[in-house]
Amino acid sequence: MGRSRLHHTPEEKLEAARRYRKRYYDRNRDVISANHKAKYQARQHERSNAIIPQETTDLPAEGLTPTRMFRSQRRHCNDRMIDAEATLTCLINGSSTKLLDRLVQQFRAADMGPWFQSLKTLLENADKLREEVQKYHCTTLQQYGVGKQLRQVELTAGRVTSFTKVSEDVLMHAMSDPHNLLDCYRRGELLYQKTPDITTL
Numbered sequence: 001m002g003r004s005r006l007h008h009t010p011e012e013k014l015e016a017a018r019r020y021r022k023r024y025y026d027r028n029r030d031v032i033s034a035n036h037k038a039k040y041q042a043r044q045h046e047r048s049n050a051i052i053p054q055e056t057t058d059l060p061a062e063g064l065t066p067t068r069m070f071r072s073q074r075r076h077c078n079d080r081m082i083d084a085e086a087t088l089t090c091l092i093n094g095s096s097t098k099l100l101d102r103l104v105q106q107f108r109a110a111d112m113g114p115w116f117q118s119l120k121t122l123l124e125n126a127d128k129l130r131e132e133v134q135k136y137h138c139t140t141l142q143q144y145g146v147g148k149q150l151r152q153v154e155l156t157a158g159r160v161t162s163f164t165k166v167s168e169d170v171l172m173h174a175m176s177d178p179h180n181l182l183d184c185y186r187r188g189e190l191l192y193q194k195t196p197d198i199t200t201l
Helices: 010-027 029-051 066-092 096-109 112-144 148-176 178-187
Strands: none
Touching: 010 029, 066 112, 066 148, 096 112, 096 148, 096 178, 112 148, 148 178
C-alpha cells in the first residue's frame, strides 16, 4: 500500500511549493544573495566595457553615467550617418538619375579621356564612402545590435551600394563599346534607368 496524498487540490500543491521555496531561501539567503550580487556586478562590468568603443575614447568620461555615455555615443553614430548622407547627396548632386543622364549626354559631345577620368573619380569617391559606411555598419552592429541605429546605417549603405552599382554599369558599357552605351541609353536599358532614383533624404 502506497502512502496517502499530502495535497489533494492544485491550490494546496501551490501553497506547499511556496512554503518549500521560502524555507529553502531562509536557509540559504546569504549564498543566494552573494550569487545574485556577483552576477549583477559581472553584467554591469560587461555593459560598461561594451559602452566605450575604441573610436570614441576621446569623449570626456568624467561626470558621464553609463546611460549618458550611451546616449552621447548614439548621437555620435547618428552624426556620422548624417555626414555620410550629406556626402552621398554631394556626390549625386540631388538625383542619381539626373547626374548619370548628364554624364551620358556629355559622353556624346565630350572627349573620352576627361569623361572617363571624371566618372572614375566619381566612382572612387563613392567607393570610399561605401567603405566608410561599411565600417559604421560593423561598429553599430557590435555596439547596439539590431535596432533603429542599424536600420539607419543599412539604409544609407544600400543607397551608397546602389549608386556605386549604377555608376559602374555606365562605366562598363562605355569601356566595352561607346556605341553600346548610347544605344542602351536610348532604349532605356542602362541599370540606372531601370532602378529607383537615389535622391536626397
